[in-house]
Amino acid sequence: MFAIVSIAGQQFKVRKNDELFVHRLEGNAGDKIEFSDVLMTGNEGNIKFAGSAKVQAEIIDHLKGDKVIVFKKKRRKGYQKSNGHRQYLTKIKINDIA
Template sequence: MYAIVEIAGQQFKVSKDLKVYVHRLANEEGSKVSFDKVLLVDDKGNVTLGAPAIEGASVEAKVLQHLKGDKVIIFKKKRRKGYKKRNGHRQYLTQIVIEGITVGGAKKAAAPKKEKVVAEAPATEAAPKAAPKAKKAAPKAKKEDTKE
């Protein structure tokens, strides 16, 4: 069983006992956290999709630790101009472990489609309107050859 859940603005494919690094959460280390924006759940081939999220579904996790990610170096250079710029960044992360996936809401059954009933116009005995007659073009006058 796995689920696709949105955590801190990013989507993750999670399953039970999986460790995931997410953007820093405000929860304390060792505390439990629940994410209820579950977008998809797959239970042994039985897939449930949300629109956009599944109502009643949630993913429970435990915060293991807060840490910083690897350093990323940003280096900019323009050749023959003497321009060099070096910058670095370390992302604040939280490591969580997924403890369980619950699907509270039952799968929504497809609603039966209602047939559209079209009201027919009452039949009238009046004769249909005659189509307007097309105008005939006047015959072209023939040019007379006048040779003198």
């Protein structure tokens, strides 16, 4: 069984026992969370859209992603600017799709 769920503004295809990285969520490591914004569920070819399904997950850890370098340059003008960014992420584990 799988579900397409919206988590923190992004859509993910999840199955039971999947671990994934999402944008930072409220809560501490070990907390149980529930997502009710399920867009679609499927089970062996049977697809249901926008049902009353819920996805239950557990927060495993809070961490930061890899550094992304943003480099801006205008040629022949002597303009260069470098900037870096690390996204705050939360690792979650899907426990159940009900």
